[in-house]
Amino acid sequence: MSDQRLPTSPGFWRSPLRGPWFTSVLGLVLLAGITVLFVTGLVSYAAYNPGLSPVNDQTPGKGLLGFYLFTWPTRPYWLYRLTQGVHVTLGIALIPVLLAKLWSVVPRLFTLPPARSLAHALERISLLLLVGGGLFEFTTGVLNVQLDYVFPGSFYPLHFYGAWVFFAAFLVHAALKTPAALRNVRRIRQRPRPESDLRSPRPDPPTVSRRGALWLVGGGSLLLLATTAGRSFDGPLRRTALLAPHGGAEPGGGPGGFQINKTAAYAGIDPAETGDEAWRLVVTGRTGTVRLSRADLLRGPLHSSSLPIACVEGWSTSDQWWRGVRLRDLAALVGYDDPPDVLVESLQRHGAFRRAALRANQVRDPLSLLALYVNGEELTPDHGYPARVIVPAAPGVLNTKWVARLTFGDLR
Structure with missing residues (x-):
């Protein structure tokens, strides 16, 4: 050779x-x-x-x-x-x-x-x-x-x-x-x-x-x-993203017709745990623990935020209209006028970030919600029913779905 x-x-x-x-x-x-x-x-x-x-x-x-x-x-x-x-x-x-x-x-x-x-x-x-x-x-x-x-x-x-x-x-x-x-x-x-x-x-x-x-x-x-x-981007430009995650199409239609990364089935969510009779939000803080049903949350002062979801994979939704209870109001229920960091725990059994922590500045922001509705209707199971966190400028995985527990001031 x-x-x-x-x-x-x-x-x-x-x-x-x-x-x-x-x-x-x-x-x-x-x-x-x-x-x-x-x-x-x-x-x-x-x-x-x-x-x-x-x-x-x-x-x-x-x-x-x-x-x-x-x-x-x-x-x-x-x-x-x-x-x-x-x-x-x-x-x-x-x-x-x-x-x-x-x-x-x-x-x-x-x-x-x-x-x-x-x-x-x-x-x-x-x-x-x-x-x-x-x-x-x-x-x-x-x-x-x-x-x-x-x-x-x-x-x-x-x-x-x-x-x-x-x-x-x-x-x-x-x-x-x-x-x-x-x-x-x-x-x-x-x-x-x-x-x-x-x-x-x-x-x-x-x-x-x-x-x-x-x-x-x-x-x-x-x-x-x-x-x-x-x-x-929002509008017609989204349809040009042919090589972006999930292509250029939106999943389904209606108020819940925007991007979903992990479905309820993928996360192992049992529908029996999210029903109105079974589900309770456990909130723990300085003064103890309170358990709130979805009906209890709906009786509290509700607020709205128009926010997108953006994930590490590079996709983002357009701005969605969220409505729910402010995180800082939930902190006040357990003794915090000046909210501390919070540990958020989900019902999900599979996938990463079943537990996520948020900084005090994120909890204090008036746009940060425990969302119960999106675009005028109840959350769908895939979007986190009965309740999910939505925080401005946070990566999507920190906007925890199927929330079961909020622990303020203790991240162990």
Whole structure:
């Protein structure tokens, strides 16, 4: 077998498209895009209020990586819808750029010798972590967006640790390569150093120019953007989200005809437990415990909020009209004029976040409700009947459905 037929030989890679300029343009796009992805990912982490451990965040051994950023605000009420929509939509739109970038540098993965010096060895290790981490993060992200939970373990810690490995390698790689990338983009005809030259020594005849290839990659990203971004908007644009979670259609019609992530059947809800005769809301606080039927709640002062639901998978509903009892009024029933944090427990038996905690600022917000109605009618079983939490700017999983117990001031 000829050396030219081995991937370790430069002559094995025949595409005339590979070269420093093509790779550098893609690298600079990823430099900007992945930075935004990492920042919005940290923002999403903060939105779960991970300081409320071990309820909201059970990531093992996170140490300094799990530093708590700040108490997540409740205003503007569409904040999480915006930040997570940007995170997921941008991540999907960058997939063609990432794949093109990896294709453009694949010859370097087979370069011999594997390491010419200690510095070169560190660079190669960072490159392997960068490629592996990037593929892992984008793959698990897309699977999570489409609700295909085929990966082992929980998505939350897997994506969390993967992000730190990937971004650490990304920072090392960016520090080493960004200056050269900027030079290559500014000086298209610059003759690169031999060790950085990705061009084939015996290229095949070109069928498309490098600029044409960039237009193809950019067109693929724009197509993904156009078929994903609509899920974060209301009105006709939602129907353009063909590749978004659950496609572009709304589930069913009527007042309850908006997005459902987990159905009552999936969560293991027993209808016998949610009937008016059986169900009671247990509220515990400083002055003891009270048990409230749905009729008791309906006799209290009811308030309304117009709020969306936005989930980590990137989908969001349009604003829905919720009506119910303010969380701060329920806190007052058990002795709190100034509400503390609250532990919310659900009747659900299957799935994550059967228990969720909310910060005091979320409890105090007048838009935060234990909702009994949506869009003028009782909650449907899939939307959390007999009662669910709805909180402005909170991730969807913290808007607990089928609520059974509220414990104020004690998150154990």
